[in-house]
Amino acid sequence: MTYPIYLIGYMGAGKTTAGRLLADKLGWHFVDLDQAFEQIHGYTPAEYIREFGIEAFRRKEKYVLEDLAELPIEKVIYATGGGYPCWEDNMECLKELGTSIYLRWRPEHLAKRLMLTDLSERPVLQGKTEEELLACILPQFEAREPFYAQADIIVDVPLGELSEANDEQIAEHLCQLIKSKTK
Ligand code: S3P
Numbered sequence: 001m002t003y004p005i006y007l008i009g010y011m012g013a014g015k016t017t018a019g020r021l022l023a024d025k026l027g028w029h030f031v032d033l034d035q036a037f038e039q040i041h042g043y044t045p046a047e048y049i050r051e052f053g054i055e056a057f058r059r060k061e062k063y064v065l066e067d068l069a070e071l072p073i074e075k076v077i078y079a080t081g082g083g084y085p086c087w088e089d090n091m092e093c094l095k096e097l098g099t100s101i102y103l104r105w106r107p108e109h110l111a112k113r114l115m116l117t118d119l120s121e122r123p124v125l126q127g128k129t130e131e132e133l134l135a136c137i138l139p140q141f142e143a144r145e146p147f148y149a150q151a152d153i154i155v156d157v158p159l160g161e162l163s164e165a166n167d168e169q170i171a172e173h174l175c176q177l178i179k180s181k182t183k
Pocket residue numbers: 009010011012015016034045046080081082083084
């Protein structure tokens with residue numbers, strides 16, 4: 001398994017939450033690319049998209065990830081933005097730079113998880129019921145799946161029942177997986 005590790009998947013997959021827990025367990029660095037974007041550009045991804053549009057955001061997002069990849073640190077867990085792998089040659093880039101891991105959820109579970117988060121940072125989803133949210137994410141989820149599915153490793157989640165413990169379970173599972181492959 002090559003470093004660094006890129007967690008990919010749809011919004012609500014746990015890339016940030018499970019990724020941070022995972023990095024702690026491994027004693028590795030953790031970088032959330034949405035937060036890195038905000039630090040570099042002074043806008044959250046949602047603000048940037050509202051202000052300058054999705055194309056401009058995707059271009060900048062691509063450079064943020066590629067620039068960070070030049071840093072001389074290898075043991076890093078990156079949480080990518082949900083749309084990153086589905087833009088231009090980004091998925092190929094990820095696979096060249098390190099190991100990509102897709103946190104694969106069913107869309108119904110994603111809708112449930114997203115309902116528990118602050119949707120104000122996700123303007124398209126804001127104010128929706130769970131049913132509306134599912135209807136809204138389904139077409140995009142299906143369009144993105146073929147990109148996510150190119151990941152080096154796919155982990156089907158949740159690993160047990162759907163619960164608040166899922167992010168911790170994902171982190172523990174990935175920790176064991178990474179340890180076994182990087183001995
Ligand atoms: C996006 C997901 C967000 C963020 C931006 C666009 C998307 O990241 O990059 O708002 O297109 O799915 P998360 O997946 O971390 O929420």
